[in-house]
Amino acid sequence: MGEFWPVRDVLAHLAGSWRVERSVRDLAGGDAGEFTGVTVFGPLAGGGLLHHESGTFRWRGVAxxxxxxxxxxPGAAPGTADVRFADGRPFHGLDLTSGRHVVGHPCAADLYEGxxxxxxxxxxxxxxRVGGPAKDLVLVTEYTRGD
Known part of the structure; x- marks a missing residue:
């Protein structure tokens, strides 16, 4: 990807509804799947956004x-976010002030690189890109504003 679009405040930018299209490729086994649906970033009590994604996942011919x-x-620096799982465990930071952000997240024996x-x-x-003893996946998700 060539140019990136800087975002001053990631939470303000993401708020609302987004159409989602995700491709999932298993690099080891050659299988491919897709997810289509909607992600809604709504207000979260105490500040921040609750991200809820719902749709249909197709894998090996089964939907x-x-x-x-x-x-x-809200992240430690203005305009950034601290992304957490639904149960509150840390996932990754998100800083889109340059329009691009790279993260890593170790999960058991796997490494998620985003x-x-x-x-x-x-x-x-x-x-x-998810790699580990049991996983070798690439997930590409395209978000298009839906509201």
């Missing part, structure tokens, strides 16, 4: 409902 919830809290990029006010993307 099933899927959802997840994250908490995007890159977030913003194209403009209505489009952003995340790419996660």
């Amino acid at each position: 099933r409902p899927a959802e997840r919830t994250l908490r995007f809290l 890159e977030f990029t913003v194209r403009d006010a209505g489009h952003w993307r995340s790419v996660w």
